[in-house]
Amino acid sequence: MPIAAPPHNDSIMDAMGAERPVPNANRTPALSHRMKHDKSILALAVSSQYIFAGTQGGEILVYSLDTFQRRRVIHAHKGSVLGLCLSQDRKLLFSSAADPIVNVWCTSAFKHLYALWSPYDIGDIFCVAYSSYHRTVYLGAQNTSIQWYDLKEKDSRPAPSLSSHPNERKNKFFDSLGPGGAQTPRPGGADSRPRDAAGGQELQIDSHDIYQFAHYGYVHCMLLGTNILPESPSEEVLVSGGGDGRILLWRIDPSQRGAISSIYTLEDGREEGESILSLARERSFLYSGRFDGEVNVWDLETRQLVRSLKASTGDVHTLTLGAGVLYAGGKTGIVQKFNEHYETITTFKAHDGLILASAFTKYNDKPTFVTGGNDNTVVIWEVRDCAEPNAVTRRSNNDLMVESLSQFVSFRTVSSLPKYRADCRRGASYLRSVFQNFGAVTEMINTREPYNPIVFAKFRGNPATTASRKKILFYGHYDVIPAENEHRKWKHDPFSLTGEGGYLYGRGTSDNKGPIMAAIYAAHELANEQSLDSDIIFLIEGEEESGSRGFEKAVQARKDLIGDVDWILLANSYWLDDHVPCLTYGLRGVIHATVQVESKHPDLHSGVDGSALLDEPLKDLVMLLSKLTGRHGKVQVPGFYDPILPLTDDEKELYTEITQTLLRGNPDLGDPEELAQSLMRRWREASLTIHRFQTSGPENSTIIPRLAKAALSIRLVPNQEAGNVAESLQSFLQSEFDQLDSKNKLNVTIDHQAEPWLGDFNNEIFQTLERAIMSVWGPTLGQRRESVPTTDYFSPLSKPTATPSPTTNSKPEPATSNTLANSSDDPVVLVSATSMPNHPSSSSSRKPLYIREGGSIPSIRFLEKEFHAPAAHLPCGQASDSAHLDNERLRLVNFFNCQRIFKEVFRELPRK
Template structure:
């Protein structure tokens, strides 16, 4: 298939052995198309800049853009401005938009989780008739990170000072999600520098970055509504915020689980902690009821016991189940799974809802602490990962009804009993999946790009996690099925954990993959 755009490299690439001279770039007025062999020239240009690209990621990691801590609000803005400075050099027009949010615990303190919206000017000298037909690619990512302290078990003294060691780039955000963001910037930089202004870009490109993804994307839907014109011409959406299942096999992701998140508070009929020897026995203990309620929602095999919760779950049909057998999958947490079958592991990760208890506040929390008290208040948090076609609002009601029934039974006949408060901590996110990825242009282009970079057929995978932006962005763009998750890291990178890392090889190959993806996607538009 022929595309306009790429001949400028064709005309001078024979003089590149590899040379970094770009004095003649931008003078070619007749951009046509790039032959396969000239992608290798661009890949060599990426390798040539390796140290520069690694240093760029180190600068990104050094900005502690922790969205869960209010003291880092300024760092969130600084992270976007740092990215914007690079986009300036690439010819992007960009602006920062903030939703109207406030800190509920202190109404006088305004919390902002800003977004960056940018678009790249079209190449100057491509035929205008062709320009009018150009498709638009939206790149989505996030630049906020979860909190990290050396005292939590990091090997390096400061998680925000990236270490380059034994082929890995170590630091908070290297794989989630600053590494992928910088890889996109690197790929665009090579295209810009090697092709010149007259031939860059090959298709219209927009970029959308957020600073609150790690805390549930506050304000995202407001921005999508307020800035609807920015999204109404998007043809393709690519997201790089997930992981491959192995260190050696790339994958393309076509599904995510959704999520609902709850807090469960049990208060005793007494106002302070009590001595268990003095009062234990006739007291309705909040921690005991909390444990009972949490344990009553799921059985020993992980099956959720809440009535009707599986009624809307789509069945796992045999063709999909059979496809799991060929997927390359390494157990990145040896000994963690209680099922032995790979198919069952993947199905439990991707295709069935799961309930997880995340923590309990109000009980013993200090290491080595021994207290024989009865806590007067217990706050626990749990979530349910949703799958197609579960509705978050219906699941919330099922959870509430079930727990209220259990609580009523627990307190029945007690003169002074505990009280229960159940809260949903966000509105809930639908599961997302592409029903026919192999015949979708964003996946077809990605598969070709993977073959060019890795020489392998990619696995088609789902993901057990939740990315609200994928759901809401797919609803905001004209072609909701033209959405793909294109990962470069792997599941053992330690995202959200201690010693987060990204291998240099995956960082560089990921940059090549993104460049090749832009090229392949440009071929679909004419």
């Protein structure tokens, strides 16, 4: 039979080397990833690294096969891209379009090499094929012709006249004479070429290299191959399908510059044939797709139609063969799979519209099916049933890591809502099982009820290094904030990991489940490779989003289990923008407080009881809170700013580097001095915020509430002690309240406090992280060339202050995280060092930015004090990750590179 039998008792290897069964062929392929565009996808081609997608707008989109990140948009044609074809060695990409031009591209540098056109007006070029053996390009045209060009002769033929280029020819409409002999004005840019198609060698097809009326209808599809003619299996044959319902096989004559001559025609005997819309071939069997779901199977040895299949796809626009399975897709948006017996094994809805293109590939031995349609999407499908019979497929660690994260995200580990308490426990149990499956020693460390447990795990280093190996503690949290999605603000189910546009969407992907999984797989890989020379200890808590309740006491109670620690590492924050990797060396601390004023009288009616003699709690509260801050938010608590450290010269240089880098890529951020001051006020200056008010009584405008309270927070900076500031706050508020001479009662409660943290960015762990980031991320590409003068934007500061210059008439707009994440419409493209073509040496790699954060992580300073070990913070995600917001996400390339950085750090940190 023509199609290989599907696997039945196949298996795949997990990360531990254990075999597990492949799902049988009847299951629907898993949607792995979806990439959206703003125009229809008409053509697809897949190389060893990239997916190339031709669009209705004339672009060729280039997506990475490993991270699905869009690497390039090639502005290739002025008309829709109708056909894509790769050379056998995948080094050349041929694109045909409605221009009508065939462009040839280098697939490594995405450079335009040749532009090929016909000397005549041939209409749209529906398809293109390339013979690597003969080095000849074939194109099928709307005017029913097949034309060709022998690239071996490109340098020996005379250069074509530019006037013969399709852009220069007279247009039947615009260049015709209207009434009175006037010529219609041509639209602006009609003669220009797409920007990426400029340059390259211009090639014109010779008038002799044309087979006119190859079909009695449009030439819709073509393919090339050997083993088609039984009498001459090594001969390469061209196969074409047309609007006349015929399939023609053509012999290629290399002595005549690749000229074709008809060998025979495949016809089904109909008087009026319907168009052949698609072709696919495996060995001696040829498959053709036609209107209304008709798929024909031809035996090339006997030249007979052996089977006619009926698919539920509507018009069959695309046929693809992959490892023994035939995929048909078409008008209905449905893909239908056929096995070796021509039986339907499954159908599935792939697009909300027409399926116009498809391709099959095995990337890293993983069978993958790709589809494109007029719903403007490219969709990646994982088809495990396409593994070769009797073969064992090893899934890559990246695939397994994403699969583990998908399961991890599915647990609704929301620590702040009691209804998810069981989900939190299940999530902790799943995380522990991941550690156990990878050979780590694990234990659940209980916290005080009803708080969630801490997952403890230890990967032991090589026994030979027992005396010298270091102990690295990785801290993280498996709990997340709520994502109820009641108002449908999430694009997808927040607790179902969804791949789209190179990102993984789901609650916790960035904060903090993705980084945790990356660190686990890094330690596991090193242990498997017997390259782990340190002990990696994991403490993953389940209450971080609720103030780390119970964490400190639980850790103190089990210090015997945890043991000594040399270094502390966490990954619970984000880059400063979306483009440049960062290292975080400072976090602000926090005090959450409630200020409450209460009277002895009940809720009253303002019309009945309101008077100047009545001490109203809400009025007292407002007056009291107004004493907390002065002009521009300066905190009025006595001695509040005294402990704050001045800006050092080393830190000043870091801010200069940050502003230069940000403005180089995003000049819209404005004045460098204002940007630097804005960042300093977020990171190294303390602040006070009033969050909300709450009053007693019914919610109407006539009530005098008997009780009024406000929630506020103070963000602390290094050298401020949370306990001292909390005590000063309470004392100050009580003193100011006493001056009001009110009969009401004041109560100030400290609900939560966390110490600020400042790391030493010159120590060994930060320098190891820096080297790992430079090695993994490499240089950045695509940055704008605007230069920022190297200027000292900073004046000496003895104490941070929010007071502006007396000459300033208005406050500058602060640079928020949202501003930085969305400050440029032309983003910097940042790629992994190992995936870059012609990657330069690591000496040219740029250092990460050293940044501080305005947020707080309660446990980091506690862990430093408790274990007498320095901490470092590796941000994994981008500023636009939307952690704590709707549509939280983590970019796949960040996820994979984060794992590689952890692996290098875990390996290199113990070494001297």
